[in-house]
Structures are given as structure tokens and as C-alpha cells.
Amino acid sequence: MTTVIFDSVYGSTQRYAQELANQLNAEILPLADAKNQAHLDKLGVDKQPLIVMSPVHGPSITAADFVKKHDFGDRPVAVVVVGMTLLEEARAKDQLAIPLAKKPAVEHFYLPGRLNYSELKFKHKMIMKTMIAALRQKKDRTPNEQNMVDCYERDVDETNFAELAPIVQWAQRNS
Numbered sequence: 001m002t003t004v005i006f007d008s009v010y011g012s013t014q015r016y017a018q019e020l021a022n023q024l025n026a027e028i029l030p031l032a033d034a035k036n037q038a039h040l041d042k043l044g045v046d047k048q049p050l051i052v053m054s055p056v057h058g059p060s061i062t063a064a065d066f067v068k069k070h071d072f073g074d075r076p077v078a079v080v081v082v083g084m085t086l087l088e089e090a091r092a093k094d095q096l097a098i099p100l101a102k103k104p105a106v107e108h109f110y111l112p113g114r115l116n117y118s119e120l121k122f123k124h125k126m127i128m129k130t131m132i133a134a135l136r137q138k139k140d141r142t143p144n145e146q147n148m149v150d151c152y153e154r155d156v157d158e159t160n161f162a163e164l165a166p167i168v169q170w171a172q173r174n175s
Contacts, residue, residue: 002026002171003046005034007054007062012114012159013082017053019161023168026051031066049076049171055113056083056095058127064099067106076174078107080167084115084151084158086144109167112158115151128152 002024006017021028031054050072054063063079079096090110100106117125132152135145 001046002049002051002175004028005031005050005052005063005066007031007066009055009057010114010116010119012157013053013055015159016080016082016111016161016164020051020053020164020167023164024171026171031062034066047075049078049174051078051080051167051171053080053082056081056085061095061099064096067103068099076107076170077103077105078109078167078170080109080111082111082113084113084148084156085110086147087112087158087163089142089144107170109170111163112160114157114159116155116157117153118155 004017004021004024004026006013006028007030008014008017017028020026031052052063052067054061054066061079061081063081067077067079079100081090081096083090085093087110094108095110096106096108100108117128120128132149135141135149138145141149
């Protein structure tokens, strides 16, 4: 059975994971639960697709870290990252290329996320405030940087379940 594992900080990755699991009739599992030995043993022998999802949270991509640390044998594996970087830029940059360089068979997907300033923890608000202050000083901003400035202190939801279609197709091809 296809398995969808997810890590979520503010909920958008979890929403995507639930929708993806529904579309694929897949098992869904929080990343924290997937780390126990019984689940790891099962994940390594199943031949059905494994999809690991997480947000980009600062410099951390927990889905990539999880996949890097484990051997899933011949099981088809995809890492899905949810973030606020403009989708075209996220796909062009391919943030997963370096962390997953030693796992070339792992497929990479990027999804647009949600950032609700009204829900951010104080620490995250301060990080964003510092980043935006620096970007405002920059003369030639990239489209992504300009988008960050424009969206500052606003609740922005770019979640789009239609963007799951390539992931569903990949999972169906590898089932």
C-alpha cells in the first residue's frame, strides 16, 4: 500500500498529506510515528510508493532528512516540500537536489503553502521581521523576495490541491 508520511508545523502540509492519502487510498502517518522501529522495518520492505512530505521551515526540510537517514530498498520514494517560495522558483532551484544527491532515485516535488502571520509563534515572527527588514533595504529584489515583502504580516494561503496531480500520477506509475 502507498504510504504518505508527513511533518507539519502550522498545518498546510498535513492538509496536503490528508488530501493526497485520500486520492491514493494510502496509509497516512505522522513523521514522528514513522520513526519508530516497527514502522521503519515495514517501510523498508514494502514495494509500494512512499511519499514523505514536510514544509521548508527555516533551513530545515525534515522530509529530506528522514529519507537521507534511511534505506528503503527498492521502494519508490518521493520527497514533497511545501513552502512559500514562488512555485516556479522552488522547482527551478530544486532545494532537494543537494540534500538528496546520494539518493538519485528519489523523486522531488514542490507545493505552494500557507503562511498565516496571525498564527506564527513569536520566534518565527521575529525571524520574518528581520528577513523582511533586510529585503526592504535591497534595491534589486527577485520576484520571490518582492513577494515576501508584499505578503509580510498578511495571512496568505496558496494551498492548491490541483498541484497534487503530478504526485498522484507518479505514485500510480510506481504502484
